[in-house]
Amino acid sequence: MSNLPRRLLPFLFAGTLASCCLITQTVTTTHQPLSYVGTITLGTPVSSGSQTTVPVSFSGGEWMRNSGICLRSINATSKGADVEIWVNTCLGGKPAAVPEFSVKGAQPGPHRVFYRNPDGTTRPIGEVVFP
Numbered sequence: 001m002s003n004l005p006r007r008l009l010p011f012l013f014a015g016t017l018a019s020c021c022l023i024t025q026t027v028t029t030t031h032q033p034l035s036y037v038g039t040i041t042l043g044t045p046v047s048s049g050s051q052t053t054v055p056v057s058f059s060g061g062e063w064m065r066n067s068g069i070c071l072r073s074i075n076a077t078s079k080g081a082d083v084e085i086w087v088n089t090c091l092g093g094k095p096a097a098v099p100e101f102s103v104k105g106a107q108p109g110p111h112r113v114f115y116r117n118p119d120g121t122t123r124p125i126g127e128v129v130f131p
Contacts (some may be wrong), residue, residue: 028091041056085113085115
């Protein structure tokens with residue numbers, strides 16, 4: 001390390017830090033139960049091509065107990081008029097830009113949304129109408 005020019009040290013540090021954050025996000029991704037997530041409010045769906053995106057917001061739950069845990073993704077699957085969603089979190093790193101989920105190929109009309117817990121049980125969240 002003593003033979004390395006000092007001007008390169010910040011770049012090495014930044015690269016090492018970025019690598020650690022990426023590894024931490026990947027290794028620590030956790031599917032959270034609804035009790036952790038809290039109340040989920042569904043926004044107005046927007047369709048673009050064959051994909052429909054639904055914004056969501058959260059209230060309550062255990063989000064505020066650990067500021068080092070952030071939203072990684074909201075996953076969704078659809079079967080007929082039912083959509084199941086689940087939240088993945090991670091330690092540190094960059095949170096998801098916008099809390100939303102997307103469904104590809106869903107038919108227009110009303111859809112029931114359920115939350116899928118890690119143990120496979122589901123709980124109703126609400127209903128949205130896909131355009």
